[in-house]
Amino acid sequence: RAKSLGRNGFQFFDADLRDEIQTRARLGNELRAAIAGNALTLHFQPLYSMPGNRISACEALVRWHHPERGMIPPDQFVGLAEENGLIHDLGEWVLRAACLEAAGWPEQVRIAVNVSPIQLRNPRFLSIVEGALAGSGLAPARLEVEITENIFVQNSATNRDILHRLGQIGCSIVLDDFGTGYSSLGYLRSFRFQKIKIDRSFVQELPERGAAGIIRAIISLAQSMDIPITAEGVETQDQWAHLNELGCNQVQGFLLGRPQPSEMIRQSLLTHA
Numbered sequence: 001r002a003k004s005l006g007r008n009g010f011q012f013f014d015a016d017l018r019d020e021i022q023t024r025a026r027l028g029n030e031l032r033a034a035i036a037g038n039a040l041t042l043h044f045q046p047l048y049s050m051p052g053n054r055i056s057a058c059e060a061l062v063r064w065h066h067p068e069r070g071m072i073p074p075d076q077f078v079g080l081a082e083e084n085g086l087i088h089d090l091g092e093w094v095l096r097a098a099c100l101e102a103a104g105w106p107e108q109v110r111i112a113v114n115v116s117p118i119q120l121r122n123p124r125f126l127s128i129v130e131g132a133l134a135g136s137g138l139a140p141a142r143l144e145v146e147i148t149e150n151i152f153v154q155n156s157a158t159n160r161d162i163l164h165r166l167g168q169i170g171c172s173i174v175l176d177d178f179g180t181g182y183s184s185l186g187y188l189r190s191f192r193f194q195k196i197k198i199d200r201s202f203v204q205e206l207p208e209r210g211a212a213g214i215i216r217a218i219i220s221l222a223q224s225m226d227i228p229i230t231a232e233g234v235e236t237q238d239q240w241a242h243l244n245e246l247g248c249n250q251v252q253g254f255l256l257g258r259p260q261p262s263e264m265i266r267q268s269l270l271t272h273a
């Protein structure tokens with residue numbers, strides 16, 4: 001194949017790349033229209049306290065209802081939105097919609113909203129959060145902001161400052177997908193999270209010994225810092241039992257409840273909150 005890479009080879013490659021760029025540009029335009037035209041929707045996945053087994057929070061997970069392609073999962077457009085800047089409008093829509101929904105839930109149930117590290121670069125970010133809270137009447141203490149370890153790629157004072165101010169508003173800050181990215185114990189010391197979510201990849205390897213050891217270590221670290229631990233991606237009774245034994249504080253996963261539309265989550269909250 002390398003031999004055929006002359007002029008023509010490069011033209012062939014160019015054409016592929018051009019297609020790819022055009023596809024992404026089209027998808028970007030469609031996404032912009034979808035945000036403006038309310039074609040996005042939120043699903044909500046319950047988080048259960050452990051022990052106790054009540055729904056103590058729900059995580060808002062965005063979906064794009066595409067006219068031709070049906071329901072598109074966030075993995076297929078959040079990255080694009082981060083690249084082309086649409087994440088700011090998308091994130092604002094998500095925050096508003098999530099707070100409005102949660103304002104109708106029982107008081108003790110919190111709402112977890114995923115926020116991309118890129119959103120923190122928006123100088124309006126804090127006022128967007130305040131606007132979503134004020135517009136919905138949701139108490140700030142009921143909003144949990146989930147942020148991944150990528151926040152630490154730039155371990156900037158600005159990021160820490162914004163998270164700190166979010167905390168001052170009264171929201172809690174959750175470290176999402178812990179253990180997969182740029183985790184460093186130093187970061188845990190430099191910023192105080194209200195909760196740590198162990199990534200699904202560790203949970204799914206349970207009861208394999210290596211995974212159990214890592215989870216045990218994360219939990220004991222968190223306990224020593226007084227930070228509650230959530231495990232995501234719990235799919236089996238066996239995983240649940242291990243996490244319970246290890247002292248995990250909260251669980252989320254298909255075993256307990258899938259992400260579901262708002263009407264369905266309201267039903268679950270009637271009996272399980």
Ligand code: C2E
Nearest residue numbers: 061062073074075078094114115116233234235253254259
């Ligand atoms: P995440 O924040 O770690 O959310 C959990 C993901 O794991 C969700 O995928 C959820 O459906 C899935 N999940 C939950 N329990 C299980 C389980 O037991 N087994 C398996 N296999 N999967 C489980 P989803 O909804 O496709 O979201 C993927 C990611 O997209 C999220 O990961 C989050 O990083 C991002 N995302 C979702 N909504 C938003 C949003 O509104 N804003 C931003 N910035 N990112 C979002």
Ligand code: MG
Nearest residue numbers: 059114146176
């Ligand atoms: Mg999350």
Ligand code: MG
Nearest residue numbers: 176177197232
């Ligand atoms: Mg997660």
Ligand code: MG
Nearest residue numbers: 177199200232
């Ligand atoms: Mg995850």
